[in-house]
Amino acid sequence: MRVAVFSTRPYDRQFLDRANREQRHTLTYLEQRLDASTASSAEGSNAVCAFVNDRLDAQVLEALHRLGVQLVVLRSAGFNHVDLAAAAGLGIAVGRVPEYSPHAVAEHTAALVLTLNRKIHRAYARVREGNFALDGLLGFDLHGRTVGVIGTGKIGACFAGIMAGFGCRLLAFDPHPNPACVASGVRYVGLPELLAQSDIVSLHCPLTPATRHLIDAAALAAMKPGAMLINTSRGAVVDTRAVIAALKTGTLGNLGLDVYEEEADLFFRDLSGDVLHDDIFARLLTFPNVVVTGHQAFFTEDALAAIASTTMDNLDTFEREGRPAHPVSVERLA
Ligand code: NAI
Numbered sequence: 001m002r003v004a005v006f007s008t009r010p011y012d013r014q015f016l017d018r019a020n021r022e023q024r025h026t027l028t029y030l031e032q033r034l035d036a037s038t039a040s041s042a043e044g045s046n047a048v049c050a051f052v053n054d055r056l057d058a059q060v061l062e063a064l065h066r067l068g069v070q071l072v073v074l075r076s077a078g079f080n081h082v083d084l085a086a087a088a089g090l091g092i093a094v095g096r097v098p099e100y101s102p103h104a105v106a107e108h109t110a111a112l113v114l115t116l117n118r119k120i121h122r123a124y125a126r127v128r129e130g131n132f133a134l135d136g137l138l139g140f141d142l143h144g145r146t147v148g149v150i151g152t153g154k155i156g157a158c159f160a161g162i163m164a165g166f167g168c169r170l171l172a173f174d175p176h177p178n179p180a181c182v183a184s185g186v187r188y189v190g191l192p193e194l195l196a197q198s199d200i201v202s203l204h205c206p207l208t209p210a211t212r213h214l215i216d217a218a219a220l221a222a223m224k225p226g227a228m229l230i231n232t233s234r235g236a237v238v239d240t241r242a243v244i245a246a247l248k249t250g251t252l253g254n255l256g257l258d259v260y261e262e263e264a265d266l267f268f269r270d271l272s273g274d275v276l277h278d279d280i281f282a283r284l285l286t287f288p289n290v291v292v293t294g295h296q297a298f299f300t301e302d303a304l305a306a307i308a309s310t311t312m313d314n315l316d317t318f319e320r321e322g323r324p325a326h327p328v329s330v331e332r333l334a
Contacts, residue, residue, distance in 0.1 A: 019308035039063035058086035095314035095324025100306035106158035108297035112256030143167035148198030151205030207234035226253035
């Protein structure tokens with residue numbers, strides 16, 4: 001296949017080149033993000049490989065279709081950024097990487113919990129300044145605390161297992177309870193009960209119309225005062241303005257984010273020399289009890305190798321059978 005690979009960085013190229021044995025496919029690496037203004041870069045390609053902040057709306061898909069693109073392969077599990085109905089209407093097949101390393105994301109989620117609880121981000125800076133005072137660094141034992149997991153698929157289940165290892169009590173909310181979680185002692189409850197009882201709430205559900213702003217002002221008000229919220233799923237599951245209001249009043253005690261509603265204009269680039277135009281994001285960075293990472297939860301060697309290998313599998317299978325090995329279909333949204 002001739003593949004235009006959007007939003008690539010050197011690490012993507014390294015892992016994709018390694019997986020593209022005998023150069024079966026011709027990969028054209030593009031640094032830019034895919035959107036209406038860059039879709040023409042796919043000219044000459046019959047497939048497009050996209051990442052989480054590429055835009056695959058109807059307009060972009062129509063432009064790709066006109067160029068002869070028959071296949072979109074996502075280097076991600078999430079597919080909320082693709083208009084699947086439009087793709088189906090145009091006869092463009094969409095493949096994804098349904099599972100690469102749930103451990104990568106779950107372990108990063110745990111890292112955010114530990115960082116916020118034990119104030120590692122503040123301690124690191126303090127010690128480098130020669131300040132060894134402990135005031136303001138007080139944490140709590142995770143052992144015996146209640147962790148609420150929203151979405152117990154591959155990543156949520158893995159995170160629940162890690163937190164069980166710390167001796168936490170696990171609650172979960174998911175319209176489709178995971179039998180493995182039930183067997184390991186996770187208790188499924190309604191969302192209001194999970195919010196009211198959890199010291200730590202962690203989001204692991206996909207972004208769908210039902211989960212957009214699932215954590216809004218009302219949900220934040222229903223949480224235990226001073227609780228910790230962690231989001232490594234998709235930014236728009238959380239209403240960022242409501243979260244800032246809850247941080248200002250102290251209702252929310254700690255916030256860990258790996259994803260952000262408007263991250264497409266920020267993440268995966270070095271903007272350290274630029275003026276930050278997003279005032280909401282800038283406000284988030286002013287809180288001592290907020291830690292933000294730039295969508296790096298997936299970023300392990302193991303996950304990148306698995307993403308590259310599944311991407312090749314999607315391309316190989318499409319070439320052989322006219323469909324990707326791991327297709328995404330409109331039905332999956334139901
Ligand atoms: P999965 O499909 O295995 O599990 C998702 C779970 O969410 C399912 O059990 C589903 O029933 C549940 N769910 C659906 N609607 C829900 C709702 N309204 N309330 C509660 N639960 C609901 O997906 P997986 O692999 O565990 O990934 C979860 C999410 O993590 C992905 O959709 C993606 O957005 C995000 N992700 C983030 C990464 C990062 O680097 N930060 C990397 C990979 C995934």
